[in-house]
Amino acid sequence: MPLPNFGQILRALDRFTRHEQVVLSALAVVIGGIGGGSAIAFREGLGAVQLLFYGFSSERVVTFIAYVAWWHILAVTTLGGLAVGLFVEFLMPGKRPLGVADVMEASALKGGRMSLTDGIRAALVSAVSLGAGASTGREGPVVHLGASVSAWVAKRLRLGRALSQTLLGCGVAAAVAASFNAPIAGAFFALEVVVGHYSMTAFTAIVISSVTGTIVSRIWFGDFPAFIVPEHQIASFLEFPAFAILGLVSAATAIIFMYSIEISAKVASKAPGPAWLRPAAAGLAVGLIALVFPQVLGVGYEATDTALRGQYALWMLFG
Incomplete structure (x- = not known):
C-alpha cells in the first residue's frame, strides 16, 4: 500500500481542523496548560512577597508567624495595606479590586471579553495583599487571572461570543483545578458559576482544561490535597438527617457572612479620609487581631485544616 503524499496529508489535516470540536479540544489543552501555569505563577509570586515581608514562604503561616516580632507584624500589615490602597487608587480600573464577580460579568454581558493587563494588575494587588497577611483568599485572584489569559487567547484568535465564553470557562476551570489540585471541582465551578450551562461542547472542553491544569500543577507542586479531611465512619442511617441540618446551618452561616462583608464594606x-488610606487602616486592624489570633493571616489553609480536624472551639470560629 503506497504511503500518502504531502498534499494528501495537508488536505486530511485541513478537513480535521475544520471540525469545531476538535479545534476546541486542542485549544482546551492549551488553555488548561496556560491556566495551570498562571496558578503556579501566582502562588510562586505570593510566596516571594511573603518571603520579602516576613522572611518565610509557606502556607503554614500560624506555625512560622510565632517567630516574627509583634511590631514587624503590625508594620507589614499596615504598609502592605497602604501599598494595596495606592495601587488600587491609581492603577486599577474603577479604583476597585477585581475578582470572580468580574469574570461572571464578562461571561454574561461581555461575550467572554476581559483585559489581560487588568488581570495581571489584579493578580499583583492580590499577591501583595495576601503576602502582607490579608486573608482575602487565593482562589478569586487565580480565577480572575486564568480567565483574563484565556480571554486574551480568544481575542487573538478572533473567536465568536460562544467560543470565547467557553474558553473563559476553560481558563477558570484550569485555574481552580490547579489551585486546589481538584479537577472535578474546577470543572463544575466553571460550568456552574461562569458558563452557566452544561452543553456537551462546553462540558468536554472545560473538563479537558481542568484535567490539564491539574496535571501541570501536580508536575510543579506534587500530588497533594489542598485540605486533609479526617476519615468519618457512618455508624447509623440516623446520621443522615443530621447531615441535612448541617447543610442548612452551613448555608445560613455563609449567607450571614456574605451580608456581614457587605455591611462592613x-x-x-x-470612613473619613481618602479611600487609598482605608486599606492601611484595615491592615493595622488585621495586624492587631493577628497578635491574638494569627489564624487570620494569609490564605488560611492551615487554619482550615485545623478546623476540619475539630481542634477549634465553636466560639473561636464565630469570633
Missing part, C-alpha cells in the same frame, strides 16, 4: 466606605 458600606461602613468602611463612609
